[in-house]
Amino acid sequence: MATQTQTIPLTARQAESELSTRASALPPVSRKKQAAVLFPAFVSLALTIGYNQCFGVFQEYYLSPSQDVLVPSPAMQTSPPTALLSFVGTLCYGLTWAGGILVNPVIARIECGIWAPTTPSTRLWRRRILRLLTPRTITVSGVFIMSAGFTLASFSSSIWQLLLTQGFMVGLGMSFLYFPLLAPAPEYFTDHRATAMGFILAGGGIGGLVLSPVMRALLSSIGGRWTLRSYALFNLIAGLPVAWAVPRSRFATVSTAEGEGPEERRPNTHVSRALASRPTFLLSAVAAFLQAAGGQLPLSFIPSYTVVLGLGAATGANLLAASSAINAVSRVLAGYAGDRLGRQNALVLTLLLAASSVFAFWLSSALAGGGSNPSASASASAAPLWLAFIALYSFSVGGYYALFPALVADVFGIRQYAAVNAFILFIRGLGTMFGSPVGAQLLGRSADEGARAYAGIACWDGALLMCATACCVGVRWADAKGKGWRWVA
Numbered sequence: 318m319a320t321q322t323q324t325i326p327l328t329a330r331q332a333e334s335e336l337s338t339r340a341s342a343l344p345p346v347s348r349k350k351q352a353a354v355l356f357p358a359f360v361s362l363a364l365t366i367g368y369n370q371c372f373g374v375f376q377e378y379y380l381s382p383s384q385d386v387l388v389p390s391p392a393m394q395t396s397p398p399t400a401l402l403s404f405v406g407t408l409c410y411g412l413t414w415a416g417g418i419l420v421n422p423v424i425a426r427i428e429c430g431i432w433a434p435t436t437p438s439t440r441l442w443r444r445r446i447l448r449l450l451t452p453r454t455i456t457v458s459g460v461f462i463m464s465a466g467f468t469l470a471s472f473s474s475s476i477w478q479l480l481l482t483q484g485f486m487v488g489l490g491m492s493f494l495y496f497p498l499l500a501p502a503p504e505y506f507t508d509h510r511a512t513a514m515g516f517i518l519a520g521g522g523i524g525g526l527v528l529s530p531v532m533r534a535l536l537s538s539i540g541g542r543w544t545l546r547s548y549a550l551f552n553l554i555a556g557l558p559v560a561w562a563v564p565r566s567r568f569a570t571v572s573t574a575e576g577e578g579p580e581e582r583r584p585n586t587h588v589s590r591a592l593a594s595r596p597t598f599l600l601s602a603v604a605a606f607l608q609a610a611g612g613q614l615p616l617s618f619i620p621s622y623t624v625v626l627g628l629g630a631a632t633g634a635n636l637l638a639a640s641s642a643i644n645a646v647s648r649v650l651a652g653y654a655g656d657r658l659g660r661q662n663a664l665v666l667t668l669l670l671a672a673s674s675v676f677a678f679w680l681s682s683a684l685a686g687g688g689s690n691p692s693a694s695a696s697a698s699a700a701p702l703w704l705a706f707i708a709l710y711s712f713s714v715g716g717y718y719a720l721f722p723a724l725v726a727d728v729f730g731i732r733q734y735a736a737v738n739a740f741i742l743f744i745r746g747l748g749t750m751f752g753s754p755v756g757a758q759l760l761g762r763s764a765d766e767g768a769r770a771y772a773g774i775a776c777w778d779g780a781l782l783m784c785a786t787a788c789c790v791g792v793r794w795a796d797a798k799g800k801g802w803r804w805v806a
Contacts, residue, residue: 360555367527373406374633385541400757407617413495459492460552467548512653618760672779675782756778
């Protein structure tokens with residue numbers, strides 16, 4: 318991690334004091350402007366996180382005998398490469414988050430004019446390139462990279478080609494679209510910041526709600542190759558207007574108005590050693606890694622586990638859509654509750670509920686479901702537990718996604734939001750690439766068959782989420798130790 322010598326506000330109160338001294342320079346934010354920030358960010362989440370949440374539909378399709386993309390078919394192999402196929406989705410999801418550690422600093426430097434040509438000696442070609450390098454060109458490029466990745470994936474015939482296209486290219490393009498629209502959003506809200514972020518992040522759930530059954534229907538009717546091509550075209554049509562509406566950071570406007578030089582207005586784009594050594598930062602990073610590893614894991618296996626229970630692939634896609642819908646509602650409600658009960662309090666409670674639901678319902682369902690030839694009574698008892706798990710887990714896990722961005726602003730200060738959030742999302746990206754592939758390996762090495770083979774995955778997922786909960790409790794304690802205890806925090 319790079320270091321900076323500038324002073325870093327260590328508490329949210331110091332950050333708010335800094336903001337108040339510069340409030341006169343900030344332009345007023347109208348409701349219309351807030352809406353212009355909210356809705357493009359909401360749609361960008363639907364196109365990026367929404368797609369990532371429904372990748373389990375593709376994973377189940379690639380492992381089915383009816384797929385028309387991979388040669389030879391994984392279903393014909395003695396040991397299907399479940400872990401490798403799972404990594405296609407987690408690589409995309411991980412890069413969507415991890416790319417922020419590169420995208421956010423670039424956006425911040427562009428908006429503050431640090432890379433702008435200032436001397437006549439600058440070469441002409443460099444001046445032209447820098448003049449074209451804007452947040453809008455980055456988001457538009459992201460849409461084109463995403464669509465190109467889906468198009469190239471439609472011509473793939475092996476898993477390594479899917480890793481390069483549907484995994485790497487699509488994930489890279491998504492990070493180019495995701496962060497420039499999401500990072501400035503908290504700056505346009507104060508009292509209702511968590512509610513606003515909950516609404517924006519609900520876009521991921523709504524995207525999954527719409528895309529899961531649509532993808533399943535397309536895969537069944539026109540096959541994998543034409544489904545990928547159709548989504549590439551849809552992504553281009555829906556993504557370009559959103560990419561064009563990317564907002565500017567409010568602090569870039571302040572710096573320009575105050576006439577500060579490049580050194581004075583250099584943004585906080587990296588985490589300093591002083592900030593990185595704080596217990597709140599270290600615990601937040603570990604919690605982010607563990608929650609990302611565990612939070613995404615059930616979504617990868619909802620379609621396949623539903624098929625194992627004998628409920629059918631279409632039901633699996635519908636359950637994944639229902640999970641996304643519940644998740645979207647819970648993000649808004651969690652943001653609303655966090656604004657009133659305390660964002661850290663609400664975050665710890667939702668994480669604890671998510672971890673408890675894994676042990677109480679998914680693990681119980683896997684144990685009750687039996688082996689490869691379960692009895693009718695075993696399947697009948699396992700299915701309700703599985704449905705209860707999807708409902709409770711989807712509701713509780715959405716709280717983390719809605720509350721954590723606002724919590725970062727509270728604990729570390731809004732001026733440090735971009736740097737801290739980018740680094741922690743980078744950690745989350747690594748966690749996402751860790752959880753599901755390990756779960757798939759546990760599934761592949763299990764001596765059991767049928768629903769009982771998923772018991773190891775459930776234990777793994779519950780342990781990850783319980784440890785993440787413990788780390789968030791540590792953040793709550795360390796933050797209160799530095800600022801003084803407050804019940805609502």
